Every structure is written in C-alpha cells, then in structure tokens.
Amino acid sequence: MTGLPDPEAAxxxxxxxxxxxxxxxxxxxxxxxxDVALGLGFAGLVASYSSHRIWVIGAAVVVFLALVRLLGVVYRRSTGVWWDAREVGPVQGRVRRAARWWGPAFLGAMGVGAGLEFLLDVRGAMVVTGVVLGTAVALSSRWVSRTYAAGLRAGA
Incomplete structure (x- = not known):
C-alpha cells in the first residue's frame, strides 16, 4: 500500500x-x-483641535502620521510580519462587530467634543475627547491583536 500517508507522520x-x-x-x-504610543498620538491629534489654530492642528496631523509610519516600521522589524486588521481571518466576525460600534461611538464623541468646544465655547473639551478616544484607540488596538492571536492559537 504505497502512496498512503503514515498516520504517525501526518x-x-x-x-x-x-x-x-x-x-x-x-x-x-x-x-x-x-498601543500606548498609538493612543497617545491619537489623543494628541484630537486634543490639538482645542488650540483653535490651523497650524497646530496641521502639525499634529503630520506628527501623528509620522508616528503611525514609525510604529508600522518598528512592528515589522520586531515581528517580521505585517497583518491587516481589516482582514484578520479566523476572528473577522468579532472584529467587524466591534468596528460597527466603534465608528458611531467615535463620531458621537467627536461631535459632542466639537460641539462643546466650538459651539458652546467650552475650552479644553477636545482635550478631554482626545484622552477618551486615545484610550479607546489603545485598548482597541490591543484587543484586536490579542483576539487575532487567540484565533491563531485556537486554529479557528
């Protein structure tokens, strides 16, 4: 019976x-x-809106984009891989369900913060919004990577 795989070898x-x-x-x-660096960078970007100065906001955008690029390079060098959070394979359903609430929650928080800051003149409202959203970004980043890793471990 040649050609049949050996069960022990398989x-x-x-x-x-x-x-x-x-x-x-x-x-x-x-x-x-x-995750902390990503969250802090995002918090700084959102908080920059409290400055009410376009050049500060523009600089914050540039710094945040540079930080994201740097974090990507560091991640690739330290792990040797890159994976796309939009396509996390075995746990995609869980990530998509979480993203369904993340989008509206993000927009809602930005809307409340911007309304307080720019319409009601509550100075610093966008700083608070930045801290809340930066924390959410850091925790979400951690959750997605751990969820994906758990899916890989389980072979799901």
Missing part, C-alpha cells in the same frame, strides 16, 4: 503546524508600549 506534521501557528500568534502581538 500527526507529527500537524503538531509542527500547531506549534508554528502558536509561535506566530505569540510573535504578532505588539508590545504594550506600541
């Missing part, structure tokens, strides 16, 4: 694949400071 190969998948799952989760 089981060993599956064990190797499981170990590789678990190692990848461990490798793709960025260090905690990465």
């Amino acid at each position: 089981a060993a190969q599956l064990d190797v694949l499981d170990a590789d998948r678990a190692a990848l799952a461990d490798r793709i989760v960025q260090p905690w400071w990465w």
Whole structure:
C-alpha cells in the first residue's frame, strides 16, 4: 500500500503546524508600549483641535502620521510580519462587530467634543475627547491583536 500517508507522520506534521501557528500568534502581538504610543498620538491629534489654530492642528496631523509610519516600521522589524486588521481571518466576525460600534461611538464623541468646544465655547473639551478616544484607540488596538492571536492559537 504505497502512496498512503503514515498516520504517525501526518500527526507529527500537524503538531509542527500547531506549534508554528502558536509561535506566530505569540510573535504578532505588539508590545504594550506600541498601543500606548498609538493612543497617545491619537489623543494628541484630537486634543490639538482645542488650540483653535490651523497650524497646530496641521502639525499634529503630520506628527501623528509620522508616528503611525514609525510604529508600522518598528512592528515589522520586531515581528517580521505585517497583518491587516481589516482582514484578520479566523476572528473577522468579532472584529467587524466591534468596528460597527466603534465608528458611531467615535463620531458621537467627536461631535459632542466639537460641539462643546466650538459651539458652546467650552475650552479644553477636545482635550478631554482626545484622552477618551486615545484610550479607546489603545485598548482597541490591543484587543484586536490579542483576539487575532487567540484565533491563531485556537486554529479557528
């Protein structure tokens, strides 16, 4: 009976694949400071709106985009991979469900903050909004990467 795979060899190969998948799952989760830096950068960007100066807001946009680029480079160098949070494979449904509330919540928070800051002249409202949204960005980033890693570990 040639041509039939050896069940023990096949089981060993599956064990190797499981170990590789678990190692990848461990490798793709960025260090905690990465999420903190992303959240702080986003908080700074939103908070810059409280300055009421276009050049400050423009500088904050440039700094935030540079930070995102730098974080991407650091992530790729430290992990050796890059994955797209919009396509997280086995846990895509969970991520999409979370994104459904994130979009409206983000717009709602920005609307409230902007309304307070610019319509009711509550100075610093966008700073508070930035802190809230920056924290949400950091926590969301952490949650998505850990959810994806857990999906890889489970083989889902």
